[in-house]
Amino acid sequence: MIRQSWWKILAVVILVYTILAGMLIPLKPGIAEVTPRALQAGTEVELTVTGYNSYYSKAKNELRAWLKLKGDVVLKAARIEVLNDRTMKLHFILPQYLPSDSKDDACSLILDSPIDGAIVLPDGIALTQDSVNLLEGKKLWSVDKMDQLNAGPKLTFPYRSVLYESIRNQYFHVPLWFAMIFLFMFSVNFSVRYLRTYDPDADQRTLALNRAGFVFGLLGTVTGAIWAKYTWGAFWSWDVKQNMTAVALLIYSAYFILRGAFQDEEKKARLSAVYNIFAFAALIPLLFVIPRMTDSLHPGNGGNPAFGGEDLDNTMRMVFYPAGIGWTLLGFWVASVAYRVEKLQQRLLDA
Amino acid sequence: MNFFAQIGILLRKELVLELRMGYAISGILLYVLSTVFIVYAAFFQGVNSPMLWVTLFWIIMLFASVNAIVKSFVQENGARQLYYYGLLDPLAVIVSKMIYNISLLFFLSLLTWAAMAFIVGNKVEEFSAFLLALFLGSAGFSILFTFVAAISSKADNNSTLLAILSFPLVIPILMTLIKLSVVATGMLEDTGIGKDIGILVAIDLVLAGLTLVLYPFLWRD
Missing domain, CATH: 2.60.40.10 (Immunoglobulins)
Known part of the structure; x- marks a missing residue:
């Protein structure tokens, strides 16, 4: 059992580490x-x-x-x-x-x-x-000189005006998005596998991954909205990335509704797999192309500097990168639980 | 019969059917005219800003396109479609529908433009840029809606499903189109217009490519 579930243990260890480190390490003076x-x-x-x-x-x-x-x-x-x-x-x-x-x-x-x-x-x-x-x-x-400046404490997060303590949200908001993207990518992979093999198992995996991805997308939006309230002044500022997020969530809501529209299991699986692939391809310009060409409050868009340099120092990297891995692993864990629930429900229906 | 000959025959069939059942096309034309008139009546102070003009134009186009395309899989019953698929390459069926819908929507967008110009007033200054936007828009709309209509025609309540499935997907196209059209009205000086065109072409090509790859899994029942 340990051999099978090592990555779940890893997820817990990493997330405990990132939450502790992310919350306890002080900001730079x-x-x-x-x-x-x-x-x-x-x-x-x-x-x-x-x-x-x-x-x-x-x-x-x-x-x-x-x-x-x-x-x-x-x-x-x-x-x-x-x-x-x-x-x-x-x-x-x-x-x-x-x-x-x-x-x-x-x-x-x-x-x-x-x-x-x-x-x-x-x-x-x-x-x-x-x-x-x-x-x-x-x-x-030019009388005075400035010399021999001190380095200061090592283990701190950057102190940035506007962001302040909310900089810690970097370890939740952004990794939740990473996890969502990975979940959707794997769900597309299983959709392709379904269309090649017509194996109902691949369809159940797609559904589970999309459910988990949708929940992670919602969490990413909510953490982002709370962050936006503190830094930009409103939960929803009609920022292009926020709008594209809403659209992405609409697309996947449509996926769930599409599944509900069919009685026949085979037809449901086949058409939703086709839509899932099509939707993911349409999602890419939504999340990665349009925000870069429009004005945005997000870092890295519309001429804003990317989140990096002084905003993301080495101490933050030590927490941020593991957080990305940890949340992604947790996402796959959630998906695997959703998959087993789906399997069991199917077995109950068949019995 | 090779692939292109099949497409040619199917296109002729679409045109003949459209002209024979004149009410469908004239219904869409009337739809556009009355929507433009509603816009004119609702904005009784006049549509003065080019931004508003462009936005209204594309919203009218969006709904007219949905109405024009939703019938492309509905008007022919399952038995006749089975006959096509037995006789012809399924890809030729979808490609011919896409080409037909692109020309239909392009014609429709020209008509909407004319109606807007006649009733509300023309705000477009750079004709070639706007024509390009119209063409790329018609192409994007028709590829997307044709494919989604093919999915939703398999379900029962398909007009709602078409809207739910396609509207979120159409937003990137719509946003880029509105940006491009606003530039064409001369309100904005945008040097990045080539990038917008590039994005639209890229989205259109990706959607068209996916349609060709995925349709073989779709038509079989």
């Missing part, structure tokens, strides 16, 4: 908020920084902070006052002129701590000056 966001050159300012998952008091004296402008010119914080782990006040003495040829500029804030590592708040702070003096500005801003 980040900057949640900085006030004020607009600074005037030639003044002394006090920035209040609110951190996320940060440990400022542990690193108290080794904390450093810079304001960074274009062209790698930085200004170091004159004084840092740590209130608690999550809040600190930074004092900057801004020079009279900015190293900029316009009156307005934007700078980023960089924190460095041996505990939290280097944290960047890109272009978050606006700077204004009353008059422009590029040469003087460059001189004034």
Whole structure:
């Protein structure tokens, strides 16, 4: 029995691992908020920084902070006052002129701590000056240097604005889709086998795989909708991929309805196998071609960068790829149970 | 008799049948005209935006196509179909039906365009691009609907089944067509028009290829 079911055990082990790791590994420390966001050159300012998952008091004296402008010119914080782990006040003495040829500029804030590592708040702070003096500005801003940044904690997920903790949904939403695609691919395979052999067993396998795939598609849509509520503001934003998903689910609903339309078992199996192959071929442009040519909120579509780079770091990969395998294996397990139920029902009908 | 000669004969048969039973084709024509008129009456402020015009055009075309094609397997009873399959290559039957339906739908789309232009007003500026969209649309619709009609004709309540089975599948074609047609109205400057045409041609070819592969499993009862 162990020899037959090793992949089910593997699925459980992988899923337990991905759920534990995916839920327990903390996000990388980040900057949640900085006030004020607009600074005037030639003044002394006090920035209040609110951190996320940060440990400022542990690193108290080794904390450093810079304001960074274009062209790698930085200004170091004159004084840092740590209130608690999550809040600190930074004092900057801004020079009279900015190293900029316009009156307005934007700078980023960089924190460095041996505990939290280097944290960047890109272009978050606006700077204004009353008059422009590029040469003087460059001189004034090139006193400080930014060096020896710390690497920070290793085992973390990226801290991304908009996503925040919901980045963990990556281990559920996306792998559920993978599982659905694999289930539908195998169901097409069994449809082809049915049309070659007219073996009722292949038809029952197709039905079971499609049922499991449909459930996984529904779960993928629901997890996606919940994610969309937190990141895009609404459960359903008429995003092209959401619409195509709805269409894909409609296609497979039509498959189940088609099966219900026939009394004759052989006819039911044959026609639904034909429709299943036809529908899967129509599904491919739906899921892989159309979303790429239309504007979409999803990563990797309509000019958006693909989910990768800074969004998917190596720690995430360690959870994300196993999650894909785990959910797919679970999908096949569900399908095999559905197949056995179908078999037993058939046996009851025949008896 | 070779394959192409069979297709030729079947096409002639379709045309003769269509002309002999004039009510079917004139019914579809009247259907298009009255739908266009309903659109005109319902949008009493006028269809001003090209986007709306294009969308309405393709929705009218979609329903007219379903109505035109649903009869292609219904009007001939099972016994006569058995006779065809005994006499001719089943593939020739479906290919001739597809070719016939493509020309029927193309004619129908030209007529819908004329009716829209006459009653609602013409919004199309680039005629060649729109004609291409019409042709690719007719081809996609007729291949898809002919095949799905072949499936649903095996069941009893087949007009509902045709809609349920084919509408989700037609959406990618419809979306690409609407995008292409909006470009043809001159509302959008789209340099990626070649890609849309490529996608439509690819979808049409894939559907046609699948029909040819799968039909031999379908006709037998």
